Amino acid sequence: MPAATTTETKPSPPPVEKIRIRVGGREIKVPKLMPDWQGKPQPTTMLQACALAGIEVPHYCYHPKLPVAGNCRMCLVEFGLPMMGPDRKPVLNEDGTTKIAKQVLPYEPTTVRGAIACATPISPGMEIYPGSPATKQMRESVLEFLLINHPLDCPICDQAGECKLQEYSVDYGLSASRFVEAKVHKPKAVDLGPRIVLDDERCILCSRCVRFTKDIVGDDALGFVNRGSYSTLTHFPGKPFNNNYTLNTVDICPVGALTSKDFRFQMRVWFLKGTKSLCTSCGTGCNIVIGSREEKIYRYEPRQNDAVNSCWMCDAGRLNYKWVNRGDRLTEVLKAEQKSCLPGQAGRLSYSKTTWTAALNEISDKLSKAPAGSAAIVASARRRRQPFGERRQKSELGRGAFDWHRSESDGLEFVEDHRRHSPRQHQDVDCLWRRRDEARHRR
Amino acid sequence: MKKPGYYEVEVGKVTLGELINDPAFGGGLRDGRKLKAVIPGGSSAKVFKAGEKFKLKRKGADGQMTAIEVDLLDLPYDFDSLAQAGSMSGSGAIIVMDDSTDIIEALSNIAEFYAHESCGQCTPCREGSLWMAKALHRLTHGHGRKQDADYLLNIAQNIQGRTICAFGEACAWPVLSFVKKFKDEFEARGAADEAHNAVRSAGPTQEMRPIAKSAALT
Numbered sequence: 001m002p003a004a005t006t007t008e009t010k011p012s013p014p015p016v017e018k019i020r021i022r023v024g025g026r027e028i029k030v031p032k033l034m035p036d037w038q039g040k041p042q043p044t045t046m047l048q049a050c051a052l053a054g055i056e057v058p059h060y061c062y063h064p065k066l067p068v069a070g071n072c073r074m075c076l077v078e079f080g081l082p083m084m085g086p087d088r089k090p091v092l093n094e095d096g097t098t099k100i101a102k103q104v105l106p107y108e109p110t111t112v113r114g115a116i117a118c119a120t121p122i123s124p125g126m127e128i129y130p131g132s133p134a135t136k137q138m139r140e141s142v143l144e145f146l147l148i149n150h151p152l153d154c155p156i157c158d159q160a161g162e163c164k165l166q167e168y169s170v171d172y173g174l175s176a177s178r179f180v181e182a183k184v185h186k187p188k189a190v191d192l193g194p195r196i197v198l199d200d201e202r203c204i205l206c207s208r209c210v211r212f213t214k215d216i217v218g219d220d221a222l223g224f225v226n227r228g229s230y231s232t233l234t235h236f237p238g239k240p241f242n243n244n245y246t247l248n249t250v251d252i253c254p255v256g257a258l259t260s261k262d263f264r265f266q267m268r269v270w271f272l273k274g275t276k277s278l279c280t281s282c283g284t285g286c287n288i289v290i291g292s293r294e295e296k297i298y299r300y301e302p303r304q305n306d307a308v309n310s311c312w313m314c315d316a317g318r319l320n321y322k323w324v325n326r327g328d329r330l331t332e333v334l335k336a337e338q339k340s341c342l343p344g345q346a347g348r349l350s351y352s353k354t355t356w357t358a359a360l361n362e363i364s365d366k367l368s369k370a371p372a373g374s375a376a377i378v379a380s381a382r383r384r385r386q387p388f389g390e391r392r393q394k395s396e397l398g399r400g401a402f403d404w405h406r407s408e409s410d411g412l413e414f415v416e417d418h419r420r421h422s423p424r425q426h427q428d429v430d431c432l433w434r435r436r437d438e439a440r441h442r443r
Numbered sequence: 444m445k446k447p448g449y450y451e452v453e454v455g456k457v458t459l460g461e462l463i464n465d466p467a468f469g470g471g472l473r474d475g476r477k478l479k480a481v482i483p484g485g486s487s488a489k490v491f492k493a494g495e496k497f498k499l500k501r502k503g504a505d506g507q508m509t510a511i512e513v514d515l516l517d518l519p520y521d522f523d524s525l526a527q528a529g530s531m532s533g534s535g536a537i538i539v540m541d542d543s544t545d546i547i548e549a550l551s552n553i554a555e556f557y558a559h560e561s562c563g564q565c566t567p568c569r570e571g572s573l574w575m576a577k578a579l580h581r582l583t584h585g586h587g588r589k590q591d592a593d594y595l596l597n598i599a600q601n602i603q604g605r606t607i608c609a610f611g612e613a614c615a616w617p618v619l620s621f622v623k624k625f626k627d628e629f630e631a632r633g634a635a636d637e638a639h640n641a642v643r644s645a646g647p648t649q650e651m652r653p654i655a656k657s658a659a660l661t
Binding site: 070071072073074076105107108111113114138141142144145146148149178179180181182184204205224226227228229230231 | 558559560561562563564565566567569570571572573574577578581588594600601603604605606607612
């Protein structure tokens, strides 16, 4: 019945406006607008169009979740636009197709003028040549420029194996360097902050880390000093790079300039097995990849999930892997009791094994006997919220009887969260139930 | 120049030759000197070599475009003529070099300036400007090579048109034009340095070598 079907169909989404372009000789239709780094619709770039066509354009400074800088010039591509006549109408070939004008330098019409694919919007009829000899030559020359002052210390570099300089050198590098001058020397092993070491000679000045900490974290901590080839990445004097997201800069650094103090020199990345997982440190549940070898975890890395953590994760959660294999990790239910020799004074905590049934019964018993306003439950913000909410509703105790310490489920709040867990603050509590590994976590 | 200075002229009313030789302007080269090169518009503009001839397009009275050939000194100093001659009026700073000028030294000075001025934001200019300056420093300090002319041309070619701003062209154009137009001088300097250094690095003569070797063995 036509009437019934029309009522059942949902309103169709507004049609996506598409542009017809050619990428590497193949005609494709791409949306006119695509999300930018903040997810806002913006004119589709050549790089996005090439990605839709299944062609990767090499790049260093471009990152899908960072503002575009366009300074590495690695993504330069040759391109052409429909040729326009004096009447502003497209000029046609003899076979009726639109004539394409390959873009050349205005002062030297024999030389190709490339455009950076990361920042150039596509237009109808545009032709992109990501595999042409001119494009290849531009990539080769940019890579050569990047490498002339690079220390080429891959054998001792932690980034080796996941380094964009290495990867593109295989594709576009010259087998031998023709650079015979002296290289520029810059600071080595710079202590940027508690978790990051910087090798300025390896830095290719892509500014990904600068943009990340400025635009994503909101901590304008990094910047370039000096000029020209002597440009150097550094932090502001006297202000260490120590926000809770610093280790993300190690992930996005395309080379081995920024390295993690925790992970550096621990393991070659090609030995690591990547396992998709979730960070269990807080309620956010950042998507991660666990890097492990022979049953030992070496690092966590964020895994992109735009609904949860985008491409990032906090340093606290990232360094939490160390608790997985610790010997004093809690694996069964323990009851902690304060045994005091003198009445009225806090004693040492002693632990005894018990079961969940016995423990929950005892808790429930004690809570129901406690006078109003005398009991408190301290819940970690690093737990999922839901079970606590349910338990609070199920316990027939009034809301006012509990002091719910709720903090943002974010690593930034961890320190505060831990203080509330400190046994010294709960010395007047005669029975404290807690997971031992969590309480010791931050000490 | 006899009268270097700051002059205001109407665009297109004077030629380069008048600006150089007219007593109202430059007043001619110093006595006994010959013109070698002219940079018409600031150090980033492409250099003109003395005696160069240029083909300019001119619109005749009948509206037809005709090509005329002019000598360097007859080149009108205006935007279009200089652009058609392959350079630019740029900042309007005309640099005149006579035959006492070492053209390699001059280019080295310009390249050093541009390496110092490069902001360092984008790769080709940041790395290329200092690379060219270092190569030219080598050439002016007795460590040149014959292939350095092509080496420099290739580096400059890889910079122009691939940078964020026009500074890429500014640092590449002097190198491109100097080396193209005075290639013989660059190659001769490189070859001379190579020959000189080959003698220096050859070490002891053949007759002396066995003695040195046996002394080292004992």
